[in-house]
Amino acid sequence: MHVAREDKVILLAVDGGGTGCRALVANAQGRVLGRGESGAANIMTDPEGALRHVLEAAGRASAAAALPRGSLEGSRAVLAMAGANVGGYGAVLKAKLPFADSIVESDAAAAVRGALGPHDGAAAIVGTGSVFGGRLAGQVRIIGGWGFLLGDQASGARLGRALLEEVLLAHDGIRPGSALTGAVLARFDHDPGAIVTFGKEARPADFGAFAPEIFAAAEKGDPVAGTLVADGVAAIEAALDAVMPKGCDRLCLLGGLGEPYAPYLGARYRAILQPPLGTALDGALTLAVERFGGGA
Incomplete structure (x- = not known):
């Protein structure tokens, strides 16, 4: 669902994982106004620390954009978070966020969206852990990412x-x-x-x-x-x-x-390998524009 809003709407995109948290604020069309970073933000392993670092990174992004105090409280946010795909951790985090409206999804889904951009295709995310995703007609499907004990094959x-x-x-x-x-x-x-x-x-x-x-x-x-x-x-x-x-x-x-x-x-x-077009943070911003901004 695309919701047309005036340009004064502030969008917040966040990419939170086990090694750090990155955030950016943008206008309704997705033009980046400021960026900020903070510490680790895996909501499954440290939910309170993740919330603290999300707010810290968001605050730094807001300061970098020279936004008026309190602007983030009226922002529309998309958070791509490690651990959001299991155990209801995403819902718990969402309930504690101070923003006007929020979407919390897995960092893997945002990474796939960012890597593929507007194209259909697939992505393998293999680091310390592993997770895989495909995109077809705008819909992203994620498999794997179940953690070291029961999953993360090839990681x-x-x-x-x-x-x-x-x-x-x-x-x-x-x-x-x-x-x-x-x-x-x-x-x-x-x-x-x-x-x-x-x-x-x-x-x-x-x-x-x-x-x-x-x-x-x-x-x-x-x-x-x-x-x-x-x-x-x-x-x-x-x-x-x-x-x-x-x-x-x-x-x-x-x-x-x-x-x-x-x-x-x-x-x-x-034969079909292509360099990624963007990052998980880019994917979170794209979703924010689609859901809360100009829809472009």
């Missing part, structure tokens, strides 16, 4: 955990090791118990820190690294097959591992 976190599993299997003589598994075991002073202790306390980002090393080893022909990357590629392609619209001719790879994975994808995926 950096899952790659890192799988590597440590291979290190232990090689240590026990169950599977062949490689230069990579040997180097990792040496990093833990050849003590498998230290790896177990690390795994018990590690967060997804700690496992994900091994991902660059895995890709570097795969490029050198390390067999364990090659298998881990191949498993990740298989998971990515299966997810894309499930979410890509029929006749898809545009695919964007996002996240810190999008580029490293690209050369390993099958030929039919590589």
Whole structure:
């Protein structure tokens, strides 16, 4: 539904995730007036901190735009937030927002919208976690993104955990090791118990820190690294097959591992690769204009 409003309407777009929160304010046509940033804003892992950082980033964007005090209270906002797709966290956050009207959606949906712009297509967002999306006739569908314990296949976190599993299997003589598994075991002073202790306390980002090393080893022909990357590629392609619209001719790879994975994808995926047209913040602004602004 497009609602025509006068140019004085202030739109607020926010992209909040585990590493930081970005916000911008714009007029009804989407012309950016000011930007601001703040700290981490994952509403599932830290809902109160996320709210605080959303308001902080929004306030800084408003100050950068030199808006009158209180302008944000009358703004129409679209928030793209990590964690909004599970557990009702998005609804809880929305109830606490001070803006005149708000939409809270997952950061993945906004990232897909921003990456594809006005085009239909698909996107794979692969970093510490993973999530996949497709866009058809303006409608965005998201799959995956269920977190490290039950999902996030092909992600950096899952790659890192799988590597440590291979290190232990090689240590026990169950599977062949490689230069990579040997180097990792040496990093833990050849003590498998230290790896177990690390795994018990590690967060997804700690496992994900091994991902660059895995890709570097795969490029050198390390067999364990090659298998881990191949498993990740298989998971990515299966997810894309499930979410890509029929006749898809545009695919964007996002996240810190999008580029490293690209050369390993099958030929039919590589043939439709396109650089992303924008970010999740751009996607949030686009939705804000569509819902609250000039509709362009």
